[in-house]
Amino acid sequence: MADTQIRASADALLRARASARGPRDPAAVIRWTLLAMGAIVMVMPIVYMLSASFKYPYEMYNLNIIPKEPTAENYTYVLSDGRFYRWFLNSFIVATCTTVSAVFFDALVGYALCKFRFRGRYIVFIAILSTLMIPTEMLVIPWYLMSRTFGWLDTYWGIMFPGMMTAFGTFLMKQFFETVPDDFLEAARIDGLNEFQIWWSVALPMVTPALSALAIFIFLGNWTAFIWPLIVTNSQELYTLPVGLTTFSVEQTVDWELIMTGAALATIPTLIVFLIFQRYIIRGIAMAGLKG
Amino acid sequence: MATVSIQNLVKAYGKTEVLHGINLDVADGEFVVFVGPSGCGKSTTLRMIAGLEEVSGGEIVIGERVVNHLEPKDRNIAMVFQNYAIYPHMSVRKNIGFGLRTSKLPKADKEKRINEVAAILSMTDYLDRKPAQLSGGQRQRVAIGRAMVRDPAVFLFDEPLSNLDAQLRTQMRLEIKKLHQRVGTTIIFVTHDQVEAMTMADRIVIMKDGHIQQVGTPAEVFHQPANVFVAQFIGAPSMNLLDGVYSGGEIAVAGRRVAVALPLPDGAAVTVGIRPDDLRVSAEPALFEGVVNVLEPLGAETLAHIDIGGRDVIARADGRAPPPVGARVYLAADTANMHFFAPSGEALR
Numbered sequence: 116m117a118d119t120q121i122r123a124s125a126d127a128l129l130r131a132r133a134s135a136r137g138p139r140d141p142a143a144v145i146r147w148t149l150l151a152m153g154a155i156v157m158v159m160p161i162v163y164m165l166s167a168s169f170k171y172p173y174e175m176y177n178l179n180i181i182p183k184e185p186t187a188e189n190y191t192y193v194l195s196d197g198r199f200y201r202w203f204l205n206s207f208i209v210a211t212c213t214t215v216s217a218v219f220f221d222a223l224v225g226y227a228l229c230k231f232r233f234r235g236r237y238i239v240f241i242a243i244l245s246t247l248m249i250p251t252e253m254l255v256i257p258w259y260l261m262s263r264t265f266g267w268l269d270t271y272w273g274i275m276f277p278g279m280m281t282a283f284g285t286f287l288m289k290q291f292f293e294t295v296p297d298d299f300l301e302a303a304r305i306d307g308l309n310e311f312q313i314w315w316s317v318a319l320p321m322v323t324p325a326l327s328a329l330a331i332f333i334f335l336g337n338w339t340a341f342i343w344p345l346i347v348t349n350s351q352e353l354y355t356l357p358v359g360l361t362t363f364s365v366e367q368t369v370d371w372e373l374i375m376t377g378a379a380l381a382t383i384p385t386l387i388v389f390l391i392f393q394r395y396i397i398r399g400i401a402m403a404g405l406k407g
Numbered sequence: 408m409a410t411v412s413i414q415n416l417v418k419a420y421g422k423t424e425v426l427h428g429i430n431l432d433v434a435d436g437e438f439v440v441f442v443g444p445s446g447c448g449k450s451t452t453l454r455m456i457a458g459l460e461e462v463s464g465g466e467i468v469i470g471e472r473v474v475n476h477l478e479p480k481d482r483n484i485a486m487v488f489q490n491y492a493i494y495p496h497m498s499v500r501k502n503i504g505f506g507l508r509t510s511k512l513p514k515a516d517k518e519k520r521i522n523e524v525a526a527i528l529s530m531t532d533y534l535d536r537k538p539a540q541l542s543g544g545q546r547q548r549v550a551i552g553r554a555m556v557r558d559p560a561v562f563l564f565d566e567p568l569s570n571l572d573a574q575l576r577t578q579m580r581l582e583i584k585k586l587h588q589r590v591g592t593t594i595i596f597v598t599h600d601q602v603e604a605m606t607m608a609d610r611i612v613i614m615k616d617g618h619i620q621q622v623g624t625p626a627e628v629f630h631q632p633a634n635v636f637v638a639q640f641i642g643a644p645s646m647n648l649l650d651g652v653y654s655g656g657e658i659a660v661a662g663r664r665v666a667v668a669l670p671l672p673d674g675a676a677v678t679v680g681i682r683p684d685d686l687r688v689s690a691e692p693a694l695f696e697g698v699v700n701v702l703e704p705l706g707a708e709t710l711a712h713i714d715i716g717g718r719d720v721i722a723r724a725d726g727r728a729p730p731p732v733g734a735r736v737y738l739a740a741d742t743a744n745m746h747f748f749a750p751s752g753e754a755l756r
Binding site for chain 2: 317
């Protein structure tokens with residue numbers, strides 16, 4: 116008797132739990148539907164890019180995901196084109212140098228603005244923040260004039276200099292340094308470290324998640340940057356990958372299958388970076404309360 | 408080891424003065440505790456001694472040197488912070504050895520020193536752990552170890568036990584006291600907990616609103632408080648204070664007359680202070696009479712809140728047989744154990 120009652124209660128409990136979590140829960144259905152739609156919207160372009168990279172030109176404008184006649188010829192063509200490796204290398208050099216520089220200077224300036232009390236500190240911070248409100252397209256003209264004046268056109272430095280220090284990174288790092296208690300820095304000061312050593316040995320290791328997230332944001336941003344590298348470079352030897360891929364389109368025709376193949380290959384490093392550091396990206400976004 | 412001398416020390420933030428010219432001499436090897444309520448200036452004073460706050464006026468002398476303009480690292484001091492300030496990304500060994508980073512000692516000597524300090528603090532088995540793997544008490548020991556390893560002339564402690572639970576705080580209190588007896592280094596310790604101050608200090612400095620109220624041994628500040636503030640701040644529960652009027656060698660207080668000779672004119676107001684320990688609940692008619700309002704049993708004794716003529720006083724009663732709530736009781740007190748304060752708050756004897 117008691118056994119039957121216990122079994123009936125257990126069944127009722129399981130049914131209640133199943134209905135709370137299962138597909139019959141309207142809230143869950145709406146939630147999952149919206150998430151699925153969002154995922155499809157996000158993933159579709161990537162799926163189409165991969166699909167197109169395996170298609171022949173005649174099939175390019177069909178929206179079928181699975182190619183009728185799959186081919187790896189596009190990959191063979193792109194990878195056998197020596198320019199691709201050059202652009203890949205250029206992108207890597209630009210993204211890496213910019214990331215190292217921006218992380219270093221953003222963390223340095225963010226720390227100074229956060230932990231030092233000096234006259235004009237607030238004004239400097241507001242001035243840096245205000246640059247976030249200006250779109251890149253507007254900054255391109257002064258950057259170009261500056262590059263022309265200093266002879267930086269068509270050089271690595273010309274491509275990299277606008278991103279060597281970022282307002283976003285400075286703001287992000289300042290926010291993170293706020294979470295480092297001053298006691299740590301004062302303890303190091305008493306222990307005899309100079310201010311640079313305190314920043315390097317004590318403060319920086321305590322904001323590693325932020326540094327990692329910032330590094331990833333900047334690397335991805337520079338890896339995919341298009342407008343400024345397109346404007347500042349003239350010779351194909353200095354093209355970055357996104358700029359180089361546009362050479363597959365000429366006046367009358369656009370070789371979409373080659374562009375999609377190049378784009379698919381260009382995605383690989385960013386995917387690797389993301390897969391390795393995804394927890395830092397998520398933590399960085401969550402802690403900074405910012406969108407990526 | 409070194410003496411510390413503070414002369415007319417002033418601290419101001421803009422036009423707001425928070426320390427108003429304090430003077431203090433700390434003897435070589437002495438354990439001095441700064442105690443006072445929040446905002447009294449005790450931590451500011453400590454931070455000025457450490458060199459973490461600029462001195463607005465006066466002088467700080469450590470040993471024979473005026474250190475006002477010296478960097479913290481050049482003052483030969485070490486400081487333990489309230490939140491330990493041990494670096495989470497370093498092992499215990501690296502944390503303790505951090506103070507030796509800038510030292511010119513050979514590596515072997517540094518290792519030896521770290522091991523010695525770890526042994527003193529019973530942390531040898533934890534040297535390769537990260538702070539996250541330690542308990543609160545162990546973290547505090549690491550912080551103390553990092554201060555000890557440099558063998559400073561003066562230890563500064565800024566409320567180091569505040570983040571510990573009551574049991575651990577008692578244990579660490581004892582450990583710090585033992586440590587002082589062992590190493591004999593001058594210690595300046597800041598706390599807002601008067602029990603900590605009483606149990607650890609050779610001398611206590613009681614501060615309020617940027618002024619030193621009294622400097623004395625624990626017994627002196629307890630038995631001979633300089634003013635009403637000290638009388639109330641030191642001792643738990645606080646001293647009972649009753650308003651009275653002096654006239655003809657007697658004080659009229661709570662409807663009774665207490666015979667005592669005070670240097671006051673007739674008709675002068677006077678505050679009578681009696682510690683709860685000196686106020687005994689008695690079955691026989693005694694100095695005061697009142698009604699038991701509330702009982703706070705503490706085990707061996709019970710604190711009885713008693714209403715005497717509209718004033719609530721606290722007396723200690725027997726823990727086994729306290730008077731019931733609502734009972735009418737008598738309270739006895741010896742005049743010799745009473746404290747008398749002038750209207751200005753200063754002690755009269």
